[in-house]
């Protein structure tokens with residue numbers, strides 16, 4: 001096994017810290033770029049896949065993440081094909097009757113940034129192009145983490161190139177953005193606490209569909225949706241479909257949530273499966289003709305279904321000089337459209353925290369652990385709240401007939417007056433809480449206080 005490390009004996013500047021990032025998803029790319037923009041000089045990113053390889057799907061980019069992307073210098077490129085969302089319409093799936101409408105014409109005025117939708121490849125591509133401009137970042141594609149060999153004082157891990165020999169990497173800090181199936185999370189919980197992370201069965205799965213303008217243009221109702229600058233959510237018992245335009249309105253993106261039947265019985269931990277069009281049409285058979293016509297456009301053999309997964313809150317995100325980021329530590333149901341946003345924010349907050357380690361303490365593993373713990377203290381309450389809100393919102397949206405649903409629908413009607421609707425993603429009061437939040441400013445303001453709250457021995461709160 002060959003070894004790969006840079007030998008730095010007398011480190012006087014935080015920029016010399018060797019940062020290893022596992023995973024080049026939204027979290028890993030955002031983290032690498034945030035560290036490079038802070039001036040860090042040695043950032044290595046290890047990714048199993050041979051390239052970015054993102055699924056064909058859309059993504060919502062709320063103002064809180066656009067604030068971060070703008071500071072990272074990559075928003076301008078992503079914005080070129082993004083759609084500015086001007087409102088959201090929540091409709092009864094079966095009738096297409098609007099239950100509630102939230103107008104969002106003034107996101108920029110309120111939060112400094114718009115709320116946008118876009119293609120995943122455009123967000124990932126913008127982050128990746130930003131990274132490529134930074135000579136400090138080196139990508140190692142087709143190279144998978146095999147395991148963490150030591151957590152501190154200098155963390156070490158073994159990685160394996162697809163066609164080569166495994167080798168060991170030593171770093172000063174390892175940041176694991178290795179997603180929902182995170183190997184690092186499993187190993188961290190076992191080594192640090194002798195425990196396992198427990199998955200919470202959401203019981204839900206999602207279809208992801210992209211329809212081309214050319215496929216929709218024969219249908220005036222469909223084209224109106226594509227050109228509308230509006231996110232539409234059709235809701236029904238235990239199911240919903242959310243849809244919005246992406247790629248300069250050349251594509252209409254639909255993403256659903258329905259009871260998971262295909263994965264529940266599976267014995268292995270698969271995450272996606274080729275779905276059956278017949279089954280998809282059956283699941284939404286009682287939705288309105290407009291929805292039916294759109295689902296019917298999906299070519300046979302191109303239905304893809306995803307299991308929606310989440311975990312119980314982890315007891316820790318940090319062990320030694322290793323921290324977890326994004327879906328590795330706070331996977332969420334997609335109903336708040338904040339999963340990737342939170343992962344990218346994590347990277348920006350980490351770069352801010354690590355840059356604050358005093359120069360005299362850069363070789364002190366305890367100082368590194370404590371800084372990573374400050375990151376966890378800053379992020380965990382916020383991400384927990386959003387994960388809970390997503391689950392809560394899903395339950396409310398999926399109500400069946402009865403008093404609770406009548407009350408929900410009443411609240412949708414009153415929404416314009418009260419400033420609050422039961423779809424928490426669209427609710428102006430919740431949007432204010434999330435979109436006005438500047439995660440980096442919060443880190444700057446509270447870093448010292450949170451650091452002081454940690455005990456001197458093990459990085460736990462006193």
Ligand SMILES: Cc1cc2nc3c(=O)[nH]c(=O)nc-3n(C[C@H](O)[C@H](O)[C@H](O)COP(=O)(O)OP(=O)(O)OC[C@H]3O[C@@H](n4cnc5c(N)ncnc54)[C@H](O)[C@@H]3O)c2cc1C
Nearest residue numbers: 023025026027048060145179326327334337338339340341
């Ligand atoms: C249906 C649906 C809709 C969504 N909509 C939105 C939305 O509108 N807005 C939003 O913000 N979020 C949304 N999300 C959530 C978002 O997609 C995720 O939260 C986000 O992509 C997580 O990013 P990540 O970098 O943490 O993980 P990932 O994107 O999963 O990246 C992990 C990376 O690590 C790599 N990796 C894994 N193991 C290893 C290893 N051993 N060695 C090396 N590399 C490894 C993987 O190949 C992958 O590239 C949605 C999710 C779903 C399912």
